[in-house]
Amino acid sequence: MTIDFKNLSAAEWREKLSPERFHILREKGTERAFTGQYDKNYAAGEYTCAGCGEKLFTNDEKYNSGCGWPAFVAPAEGAAVDEHRDTSFGMVRTEVTCGNCGGHLGHVFPDGPRDRGGMRYCINSASLDFTPEGGGAAGASE
Template identity: 50%
Template sequence: MEAYMARIPGVQDVTSGYANGEGKNPTYEDVIRGDQGFAETVHVKYDPQQVSLQKLLESYFRVIDPTSLNKQGNDRGVQYRTGIYYTLSEDAKIIGQAVEAEQEKYDQPIVTEVMPLQNYYLAEEYHQDYLEKNPNGYCHIDMTVLDDLEIGIDPAQYPRPTDEQLKERLTDEQYAVTVNNDTEHAFSNEYWDNEEPGLYVDIATGEPLFTSRDKYDSGCGWPSFTKPIVPEVVTYTTDTSFGMERTEVRSRAGDIHLGHVFDDGPEDRGGKRYCINSVSIRFIPLDKMEEERYGYLLSFVE
């Protein structure tokens, strides 16, 4: 569960621990004995501007059986009961609503505990980042269920500067491409052959647009991607310039010209080729994403 929750964009830190039992400073051996009533838990810290409590609860319910008492997967015992333990009283209502909605999916009653967090202790160091330390270790959770989790990127966090401000901030070439729909030269631009892992953001606003995971060498001389990081961050218009009909790609928040999308991309990856001007985007290396406040999107790159 620790590794699963840590992969959710917007989650800042996850630690393993023991909660809602009796006694002080329990060891793992104390917990598995079951007589102190501790539950094995993960403590999740998250940025509510990037991921909501509702989304975290939805993710949690995807990988548990909330009707199963004191067991999950092959694990048995009171320490394996499902539970949601909150630290803010106002969260209780949100959690209650989530449980009610989840109950509609089951004939059996949900037995997941919902209580204030009490008597929480950090688990031993060898339990922290367990799957990272033991990549072949036991885990009954299917991490692929996160693949279709809808992650919101809020355009309000990336306001568009005025054209005057853009003219001051951008180079002449950047302005010509992003505002006047020009096109940079192929094979001599900054990112066409960049293979470093990281994130590509709108040069005007910083809104995340593409990732290195979806970048590929199309041979066209411009950065090419199979898809945007999420569909909503780009918009499309019909471009009839130069006697052709093409589909223009623009950024959502910045409303700047990015490039065009074509139907000659890799078939096994959706068949699309997003042909993007390097001057319309800025690259943020993987090891700089946290520093530049894009840490909530690390799972899209790693």
């Protein structure tokens, strides 16, 4: 049975996600800088949406931006993420959401490494799961 993640109710999402993940993915929340488990993770592998499991980013695109959240120069190929204009909090930014379930991931800014395209996808660790290359236990490495 295929799950239509974009049409799950808030109650269904609450059953599926921890309170922190629900707040970030479904209510557009943000974790505090430098607190996320994947900020300093540079192990080989891929990052998937914590809500639906869709592949979003790979470690090949990750870099240390110093911003306090995992930063990537680009998403995975295909329709991994969607981008939307965000005018909340009196700012104009570009929100990044999961292309499969619509979950809030973070924001993208045009201040990334110029030699890698110039973009910085600033993503909440709590919106991600990490699968190390070759399988095995997921987790952050310092």
